Amino acid sequence: MSQHPVDHEFDEPREIVRIYLKAVKRGELVVFDQTLDASMLTPVRVEYVYELNNALPRVKVCAEFKQPMSVPGQTDCKARGVNAVLDDAGSIVEVEIHVWAE
Known part of the structure; x- marks a missing residue:
């Protein structure tokens, strides 16, 4: 995959x-x-998520960290990516971290 x-x-x-x-x-x-x-991130995907009870999608941007981040209090995993949900005004209203075991 390119x-x-x-x-x-x-x-x-x-x-x-x-x-x-x-x-x-x-x-x-x-x-x-x-x-x-922005220098820490590589955006890789935009997702439009439709809840079954709402006609308007949530817009989510998925990005990978250029350098994995340490997870506070953990020694055997790294955060490798982050998803951010944008509201209609273009503000980040929700953040999800992708953590991988090493």
Whole structure:
């Protein structure tokens, strides 16, 4: 699977990533009490999640850490990625961390 962006006409996911990176720049992405910046991340996917009781999707940006992060209080795992849910105003309202055992 290629890690290089594919050129296509559908630009909405790239616009979502631009909005996400603005939120990151404003200091909204906090993991383990550390404010992350864009230089630490590689956005890899935009997900539109539809709840069955809501017609509007939640928009989630998935990113990998360029360098895995230590997990406080743990010695046998690393955080390797983060998902962030954006609200309609482009603010990060929810964060999920992906932790892998080593």
